Amino acid sequence: MLDDFFIRAVLAGLGIAAVAGPLGSFVVWRRMAYFGDATAHAAILGVAISLAFQVSIYAGTMLVALAMALAVSALVAREQAMDTMLGVLSHSALAIGLVAISFVPQARSDLSAYLFGDILAVGRGDLALIWAGAAGVLALLAWRWQRLLTASLNEELAMAAGIDPRVERLVLSLALAVLVALSIRVVGSLLISAMLIVPAAAARGLSRSPERMVGNATLIAALAVMGGLWASLHLDTPAGPSIITAAAAIFMVSQAFRRA
Amino acid sequence: MTALIQASGLTILRPGGSETVLQGVDFQIRPGEIVTVVGPNGSGKSSLVRALLGHMPLAAGRVERRPGLRIGYVPQRVQVDTTIPMTVRRFLSLPRRVGDRDAARVLARTGVGGVEARQLTQLSGGQFQRVLLARALLHDPQLLVLDEPTQGLDQPGIVAFYKLIEEVRRQTGAAVLMVSHDLLVVMRASDRVICLNGHVCCEGTPQHVSSAPEYRALFGAESEGTLALYRHHHDHDHDHHHHAGAH
Numbered sequence: 143m144l145d146d147f148f149i150r151a152v153l154a155g156l157g158i159a160a161v162a163g164p165l166g167s168f169v170v171w172r173r174m175a176y177f178g179d180a181t182a183h184a185a186i187l188g189v190a191i192s193l194a195f196q197v198s199i200y201a202g203t204m205l206v207a208l209a210m211a212l213a214v215s216a217l218v219a220r221e222q223a224m225d226t227m228l229g230v231l232s233h234s235a236l237a238i239g240l241v242a243i244s245f246v247p248q249a250r251s252d253l254s255a256y257l258f259g260d261i262l263a264v265g266r267g268d269l270a271l272i273w274a275g276a277a278g279v280l281a282l283l284a285w286r287w288q289r290l291l292t293a294s295l296n297e298e299l300a301m302a303a304g305i306d307p308r309v310e311r312l313v314l315s316l317a318l319a320v321l322v323a324l325s326i327r328v329v330g331s332l333l334i335s336a337m338l339i340v341p342a343a344a345a346r347g348l349s350r351s352p353e354r355m356v357g358n359a360t361l362i363a364a365l366a367v368m369g370g371l372w373a374s375l376h377l378d379t380p381a382g383p384s385i386i387t388a389a390a391a392i393f394m395v396s397q398a399f400r401r402a
Numbered sequence: 403m404t405a406l407i408q409a410s411g412l413t414i415l416r417p418g419g420s421e422t423v424l425q426g427v428d429f430q431i432r433p434g435e436i437v438t439v440v441g442p443n444g445s446g447k448s449s450l451v452r453a454l455l456g457h458m459p460l461a462a463g464r465v466e467r468r469p470g471l472r473i474g475y476v477p478q479r480v481q482v483d484t485t486i487p488m489t490v491r492r493f494l495s496l497p498r499r500v501g502d503r504d505a506a507r508v509l510a511r512t513g514v515g516g517v518e519a520r521q522l523t524q525l526s527g528g529q530f531q532r533v534l535l536a537r538a539l540l541h542d543p544q545l546l547v548l549d550e551p552t553q554g555l556d557q558p559g560i561v562a563f564y565k566l567i568e569e570v571r572r573q574t575g576a577a578v579l580m581v582s583h584d585l586l587v588v589m590r591a592s593d594r595v596i597c598l599n600g601h602v603c604c605e606g607t608p609q610h611v612s613s614a615p616e617y618r619a620l621f622g623a624e625s626e627g628t629l630a631l632y633r634h635h636h637d638h639d640h641d642h643h644h645h646a647g648a649h
């Protein structure tokens with residue numbers, strides 16, 4: 143079954159959806175949209191470095207994304223008006239990554255695969271890594287669920303309960319970096335943060351508790367993956383953008399059914 | 403250590419600055435005591451509370467909390483992020499899960515029984531404040547720390563609130579540390595008042611504080627009201643003694 147490239151693509155997409163649901167919910171709750179952007183854009187620099195030093199793309203992107211996530215997280219803790227700063231970081235990271243990758247001859251040809259993903263080319267090894275990584279991130283989020291939720295709701299209340307909000311921020315940064323690394327081949331650097339935000343935003347209006355929202359976001363992300371891949375197969379559209387387009391379509395429909 | 407929290411020489415700097423917010427503050431609160439901190443806006447009341455809870459770095463001095471002290475805390479400004487869908491019931495179970503019975507009990511106690519299924523964002527300011535207090539009462543606190551807990555409450559709500567605090571203390575023996583601007587009510591409800599303005603201006607029994615020149619300088623006209631309250635009690639008391647003496 144895994145011999146079929148399309149089945150592999152679906153499974154890879156579902157692995158990403160499983161993480162994008164919960165993590166995307168946190169991104170929406172904590173208003174970290176730009177944070178996701180900056181981290182995902184840094185992945186291109188990670189690809190350039192990985193190719194130049196001939197290390198695994200997953201390891202390279204994860205390290206660079208993690209460095210970016212930590213840098214941004216430290217800045218957010220210090221400054222109040224972060225919007226501009228995050229915008230600067232996010233776009234600079236992308237531009238610097240694109241410049242860096244132009245120095246790596248073998249990457250130039252398939253640059254678009256890193257920007258928009260190449261889910262139909264996912265191999266068995268990628269699949270194993272995606273699912274192992276997804277399981278790891280989900281376990282991390284489940285373990286710290288109550289603490290993450292409290293810290294996201296209100297840091298002062300969290301501190302009073304003995305929770306260190308900085309630790310929870312770190313946990314989310316780490317989870318985000320792993321997701322970015324896992325998604326680079328599936329939806330690509332430019333669309334990772336869309337994969338985080340769009341399903342969670344669609345789930346927001348349909349959910350009355352954080353757990354429901356996570357469940358709904360995951361379901362919507364999974365539907366988007368299947369819908370996008372179906373379109374890609376039958377209409378010959380690019381897979382990554384098709385997945386996000388499907389998610390956006392679900393978002394628009396969800397707006398008609400808002401409850402809260 | 404008999405005190406629940408004991409602090410000495412607390413000096414706190416403004417976050418990200420070098421000006422002092424509080425200078426050389428000594429503080430303690432004993433079991434069952436109701437202590438209220440008063441002072442003008444920006445006088446460092448919330449900073450003191452947060453430092454006592456260990457949420458703020460100290461530039462000097464030290465704070466000792468009794469090991470294992472159970473604190474119920476209502477911060478001054480709770481901006482709950484509106485993007486998180488959250489019912490009152492779910493909120494009470496953060497971060498420690500509680501049973502339905504306990505949830506219903508504390509909500510009823512603070513006058514918002516039956517709001518379990520409501521979204522936090524659908525509560526009025528006063529209802530939300532009551533839910534916050536209910537949450538602080540869970541887990542059997544030995545000390546309640548309440549930073550302007552009556553903000554947004556209606557007048558009967560404020561009176562009922564101070565009654566509730568008295569009642570909680572009587573039933574559970576919990577101590578209460580409160581920040582408040584309701585000078586008149588504070589003076590009646592507290593065992594001890596601390597008047598703060600970057601440092602401790604004066605402290606002691608409500609009666610002592612309300613007649614202290616530092617307090618009167620700080621609160622001006624409003625302090626006349628509280629002073630009158632005590633003059634009245636005071637005179638009354640003296641009269642009583644005189645009469646007793648005369649007979």
Ligand SMILES: Nc1ncnc2c1ncn2[C@@H]1O[C@H](COP(=O)(O)OP(=O)(O)OP(=O)(O)O)[C@@H](O)[C@H]1O
Nearest residue numbers: 416417423441442443444445446447448449450478
């Ligand atoms: N996050 C912050 N960043 C910078 N300065 C702050 C911050 N929080 C408080 N301050 C400063 O610290 C001082 C004391 O603030 P604090 O909140 O403790 O006052 P307060 O007595 O609680 O006032 P209020 O009655 O308005 O609640 C103020 O001068 C304020 O400007």
Ligand SMILES: [Mg+2]
Nearest residue numbers: 447448449478
């Ligand atoms: Mg304050």
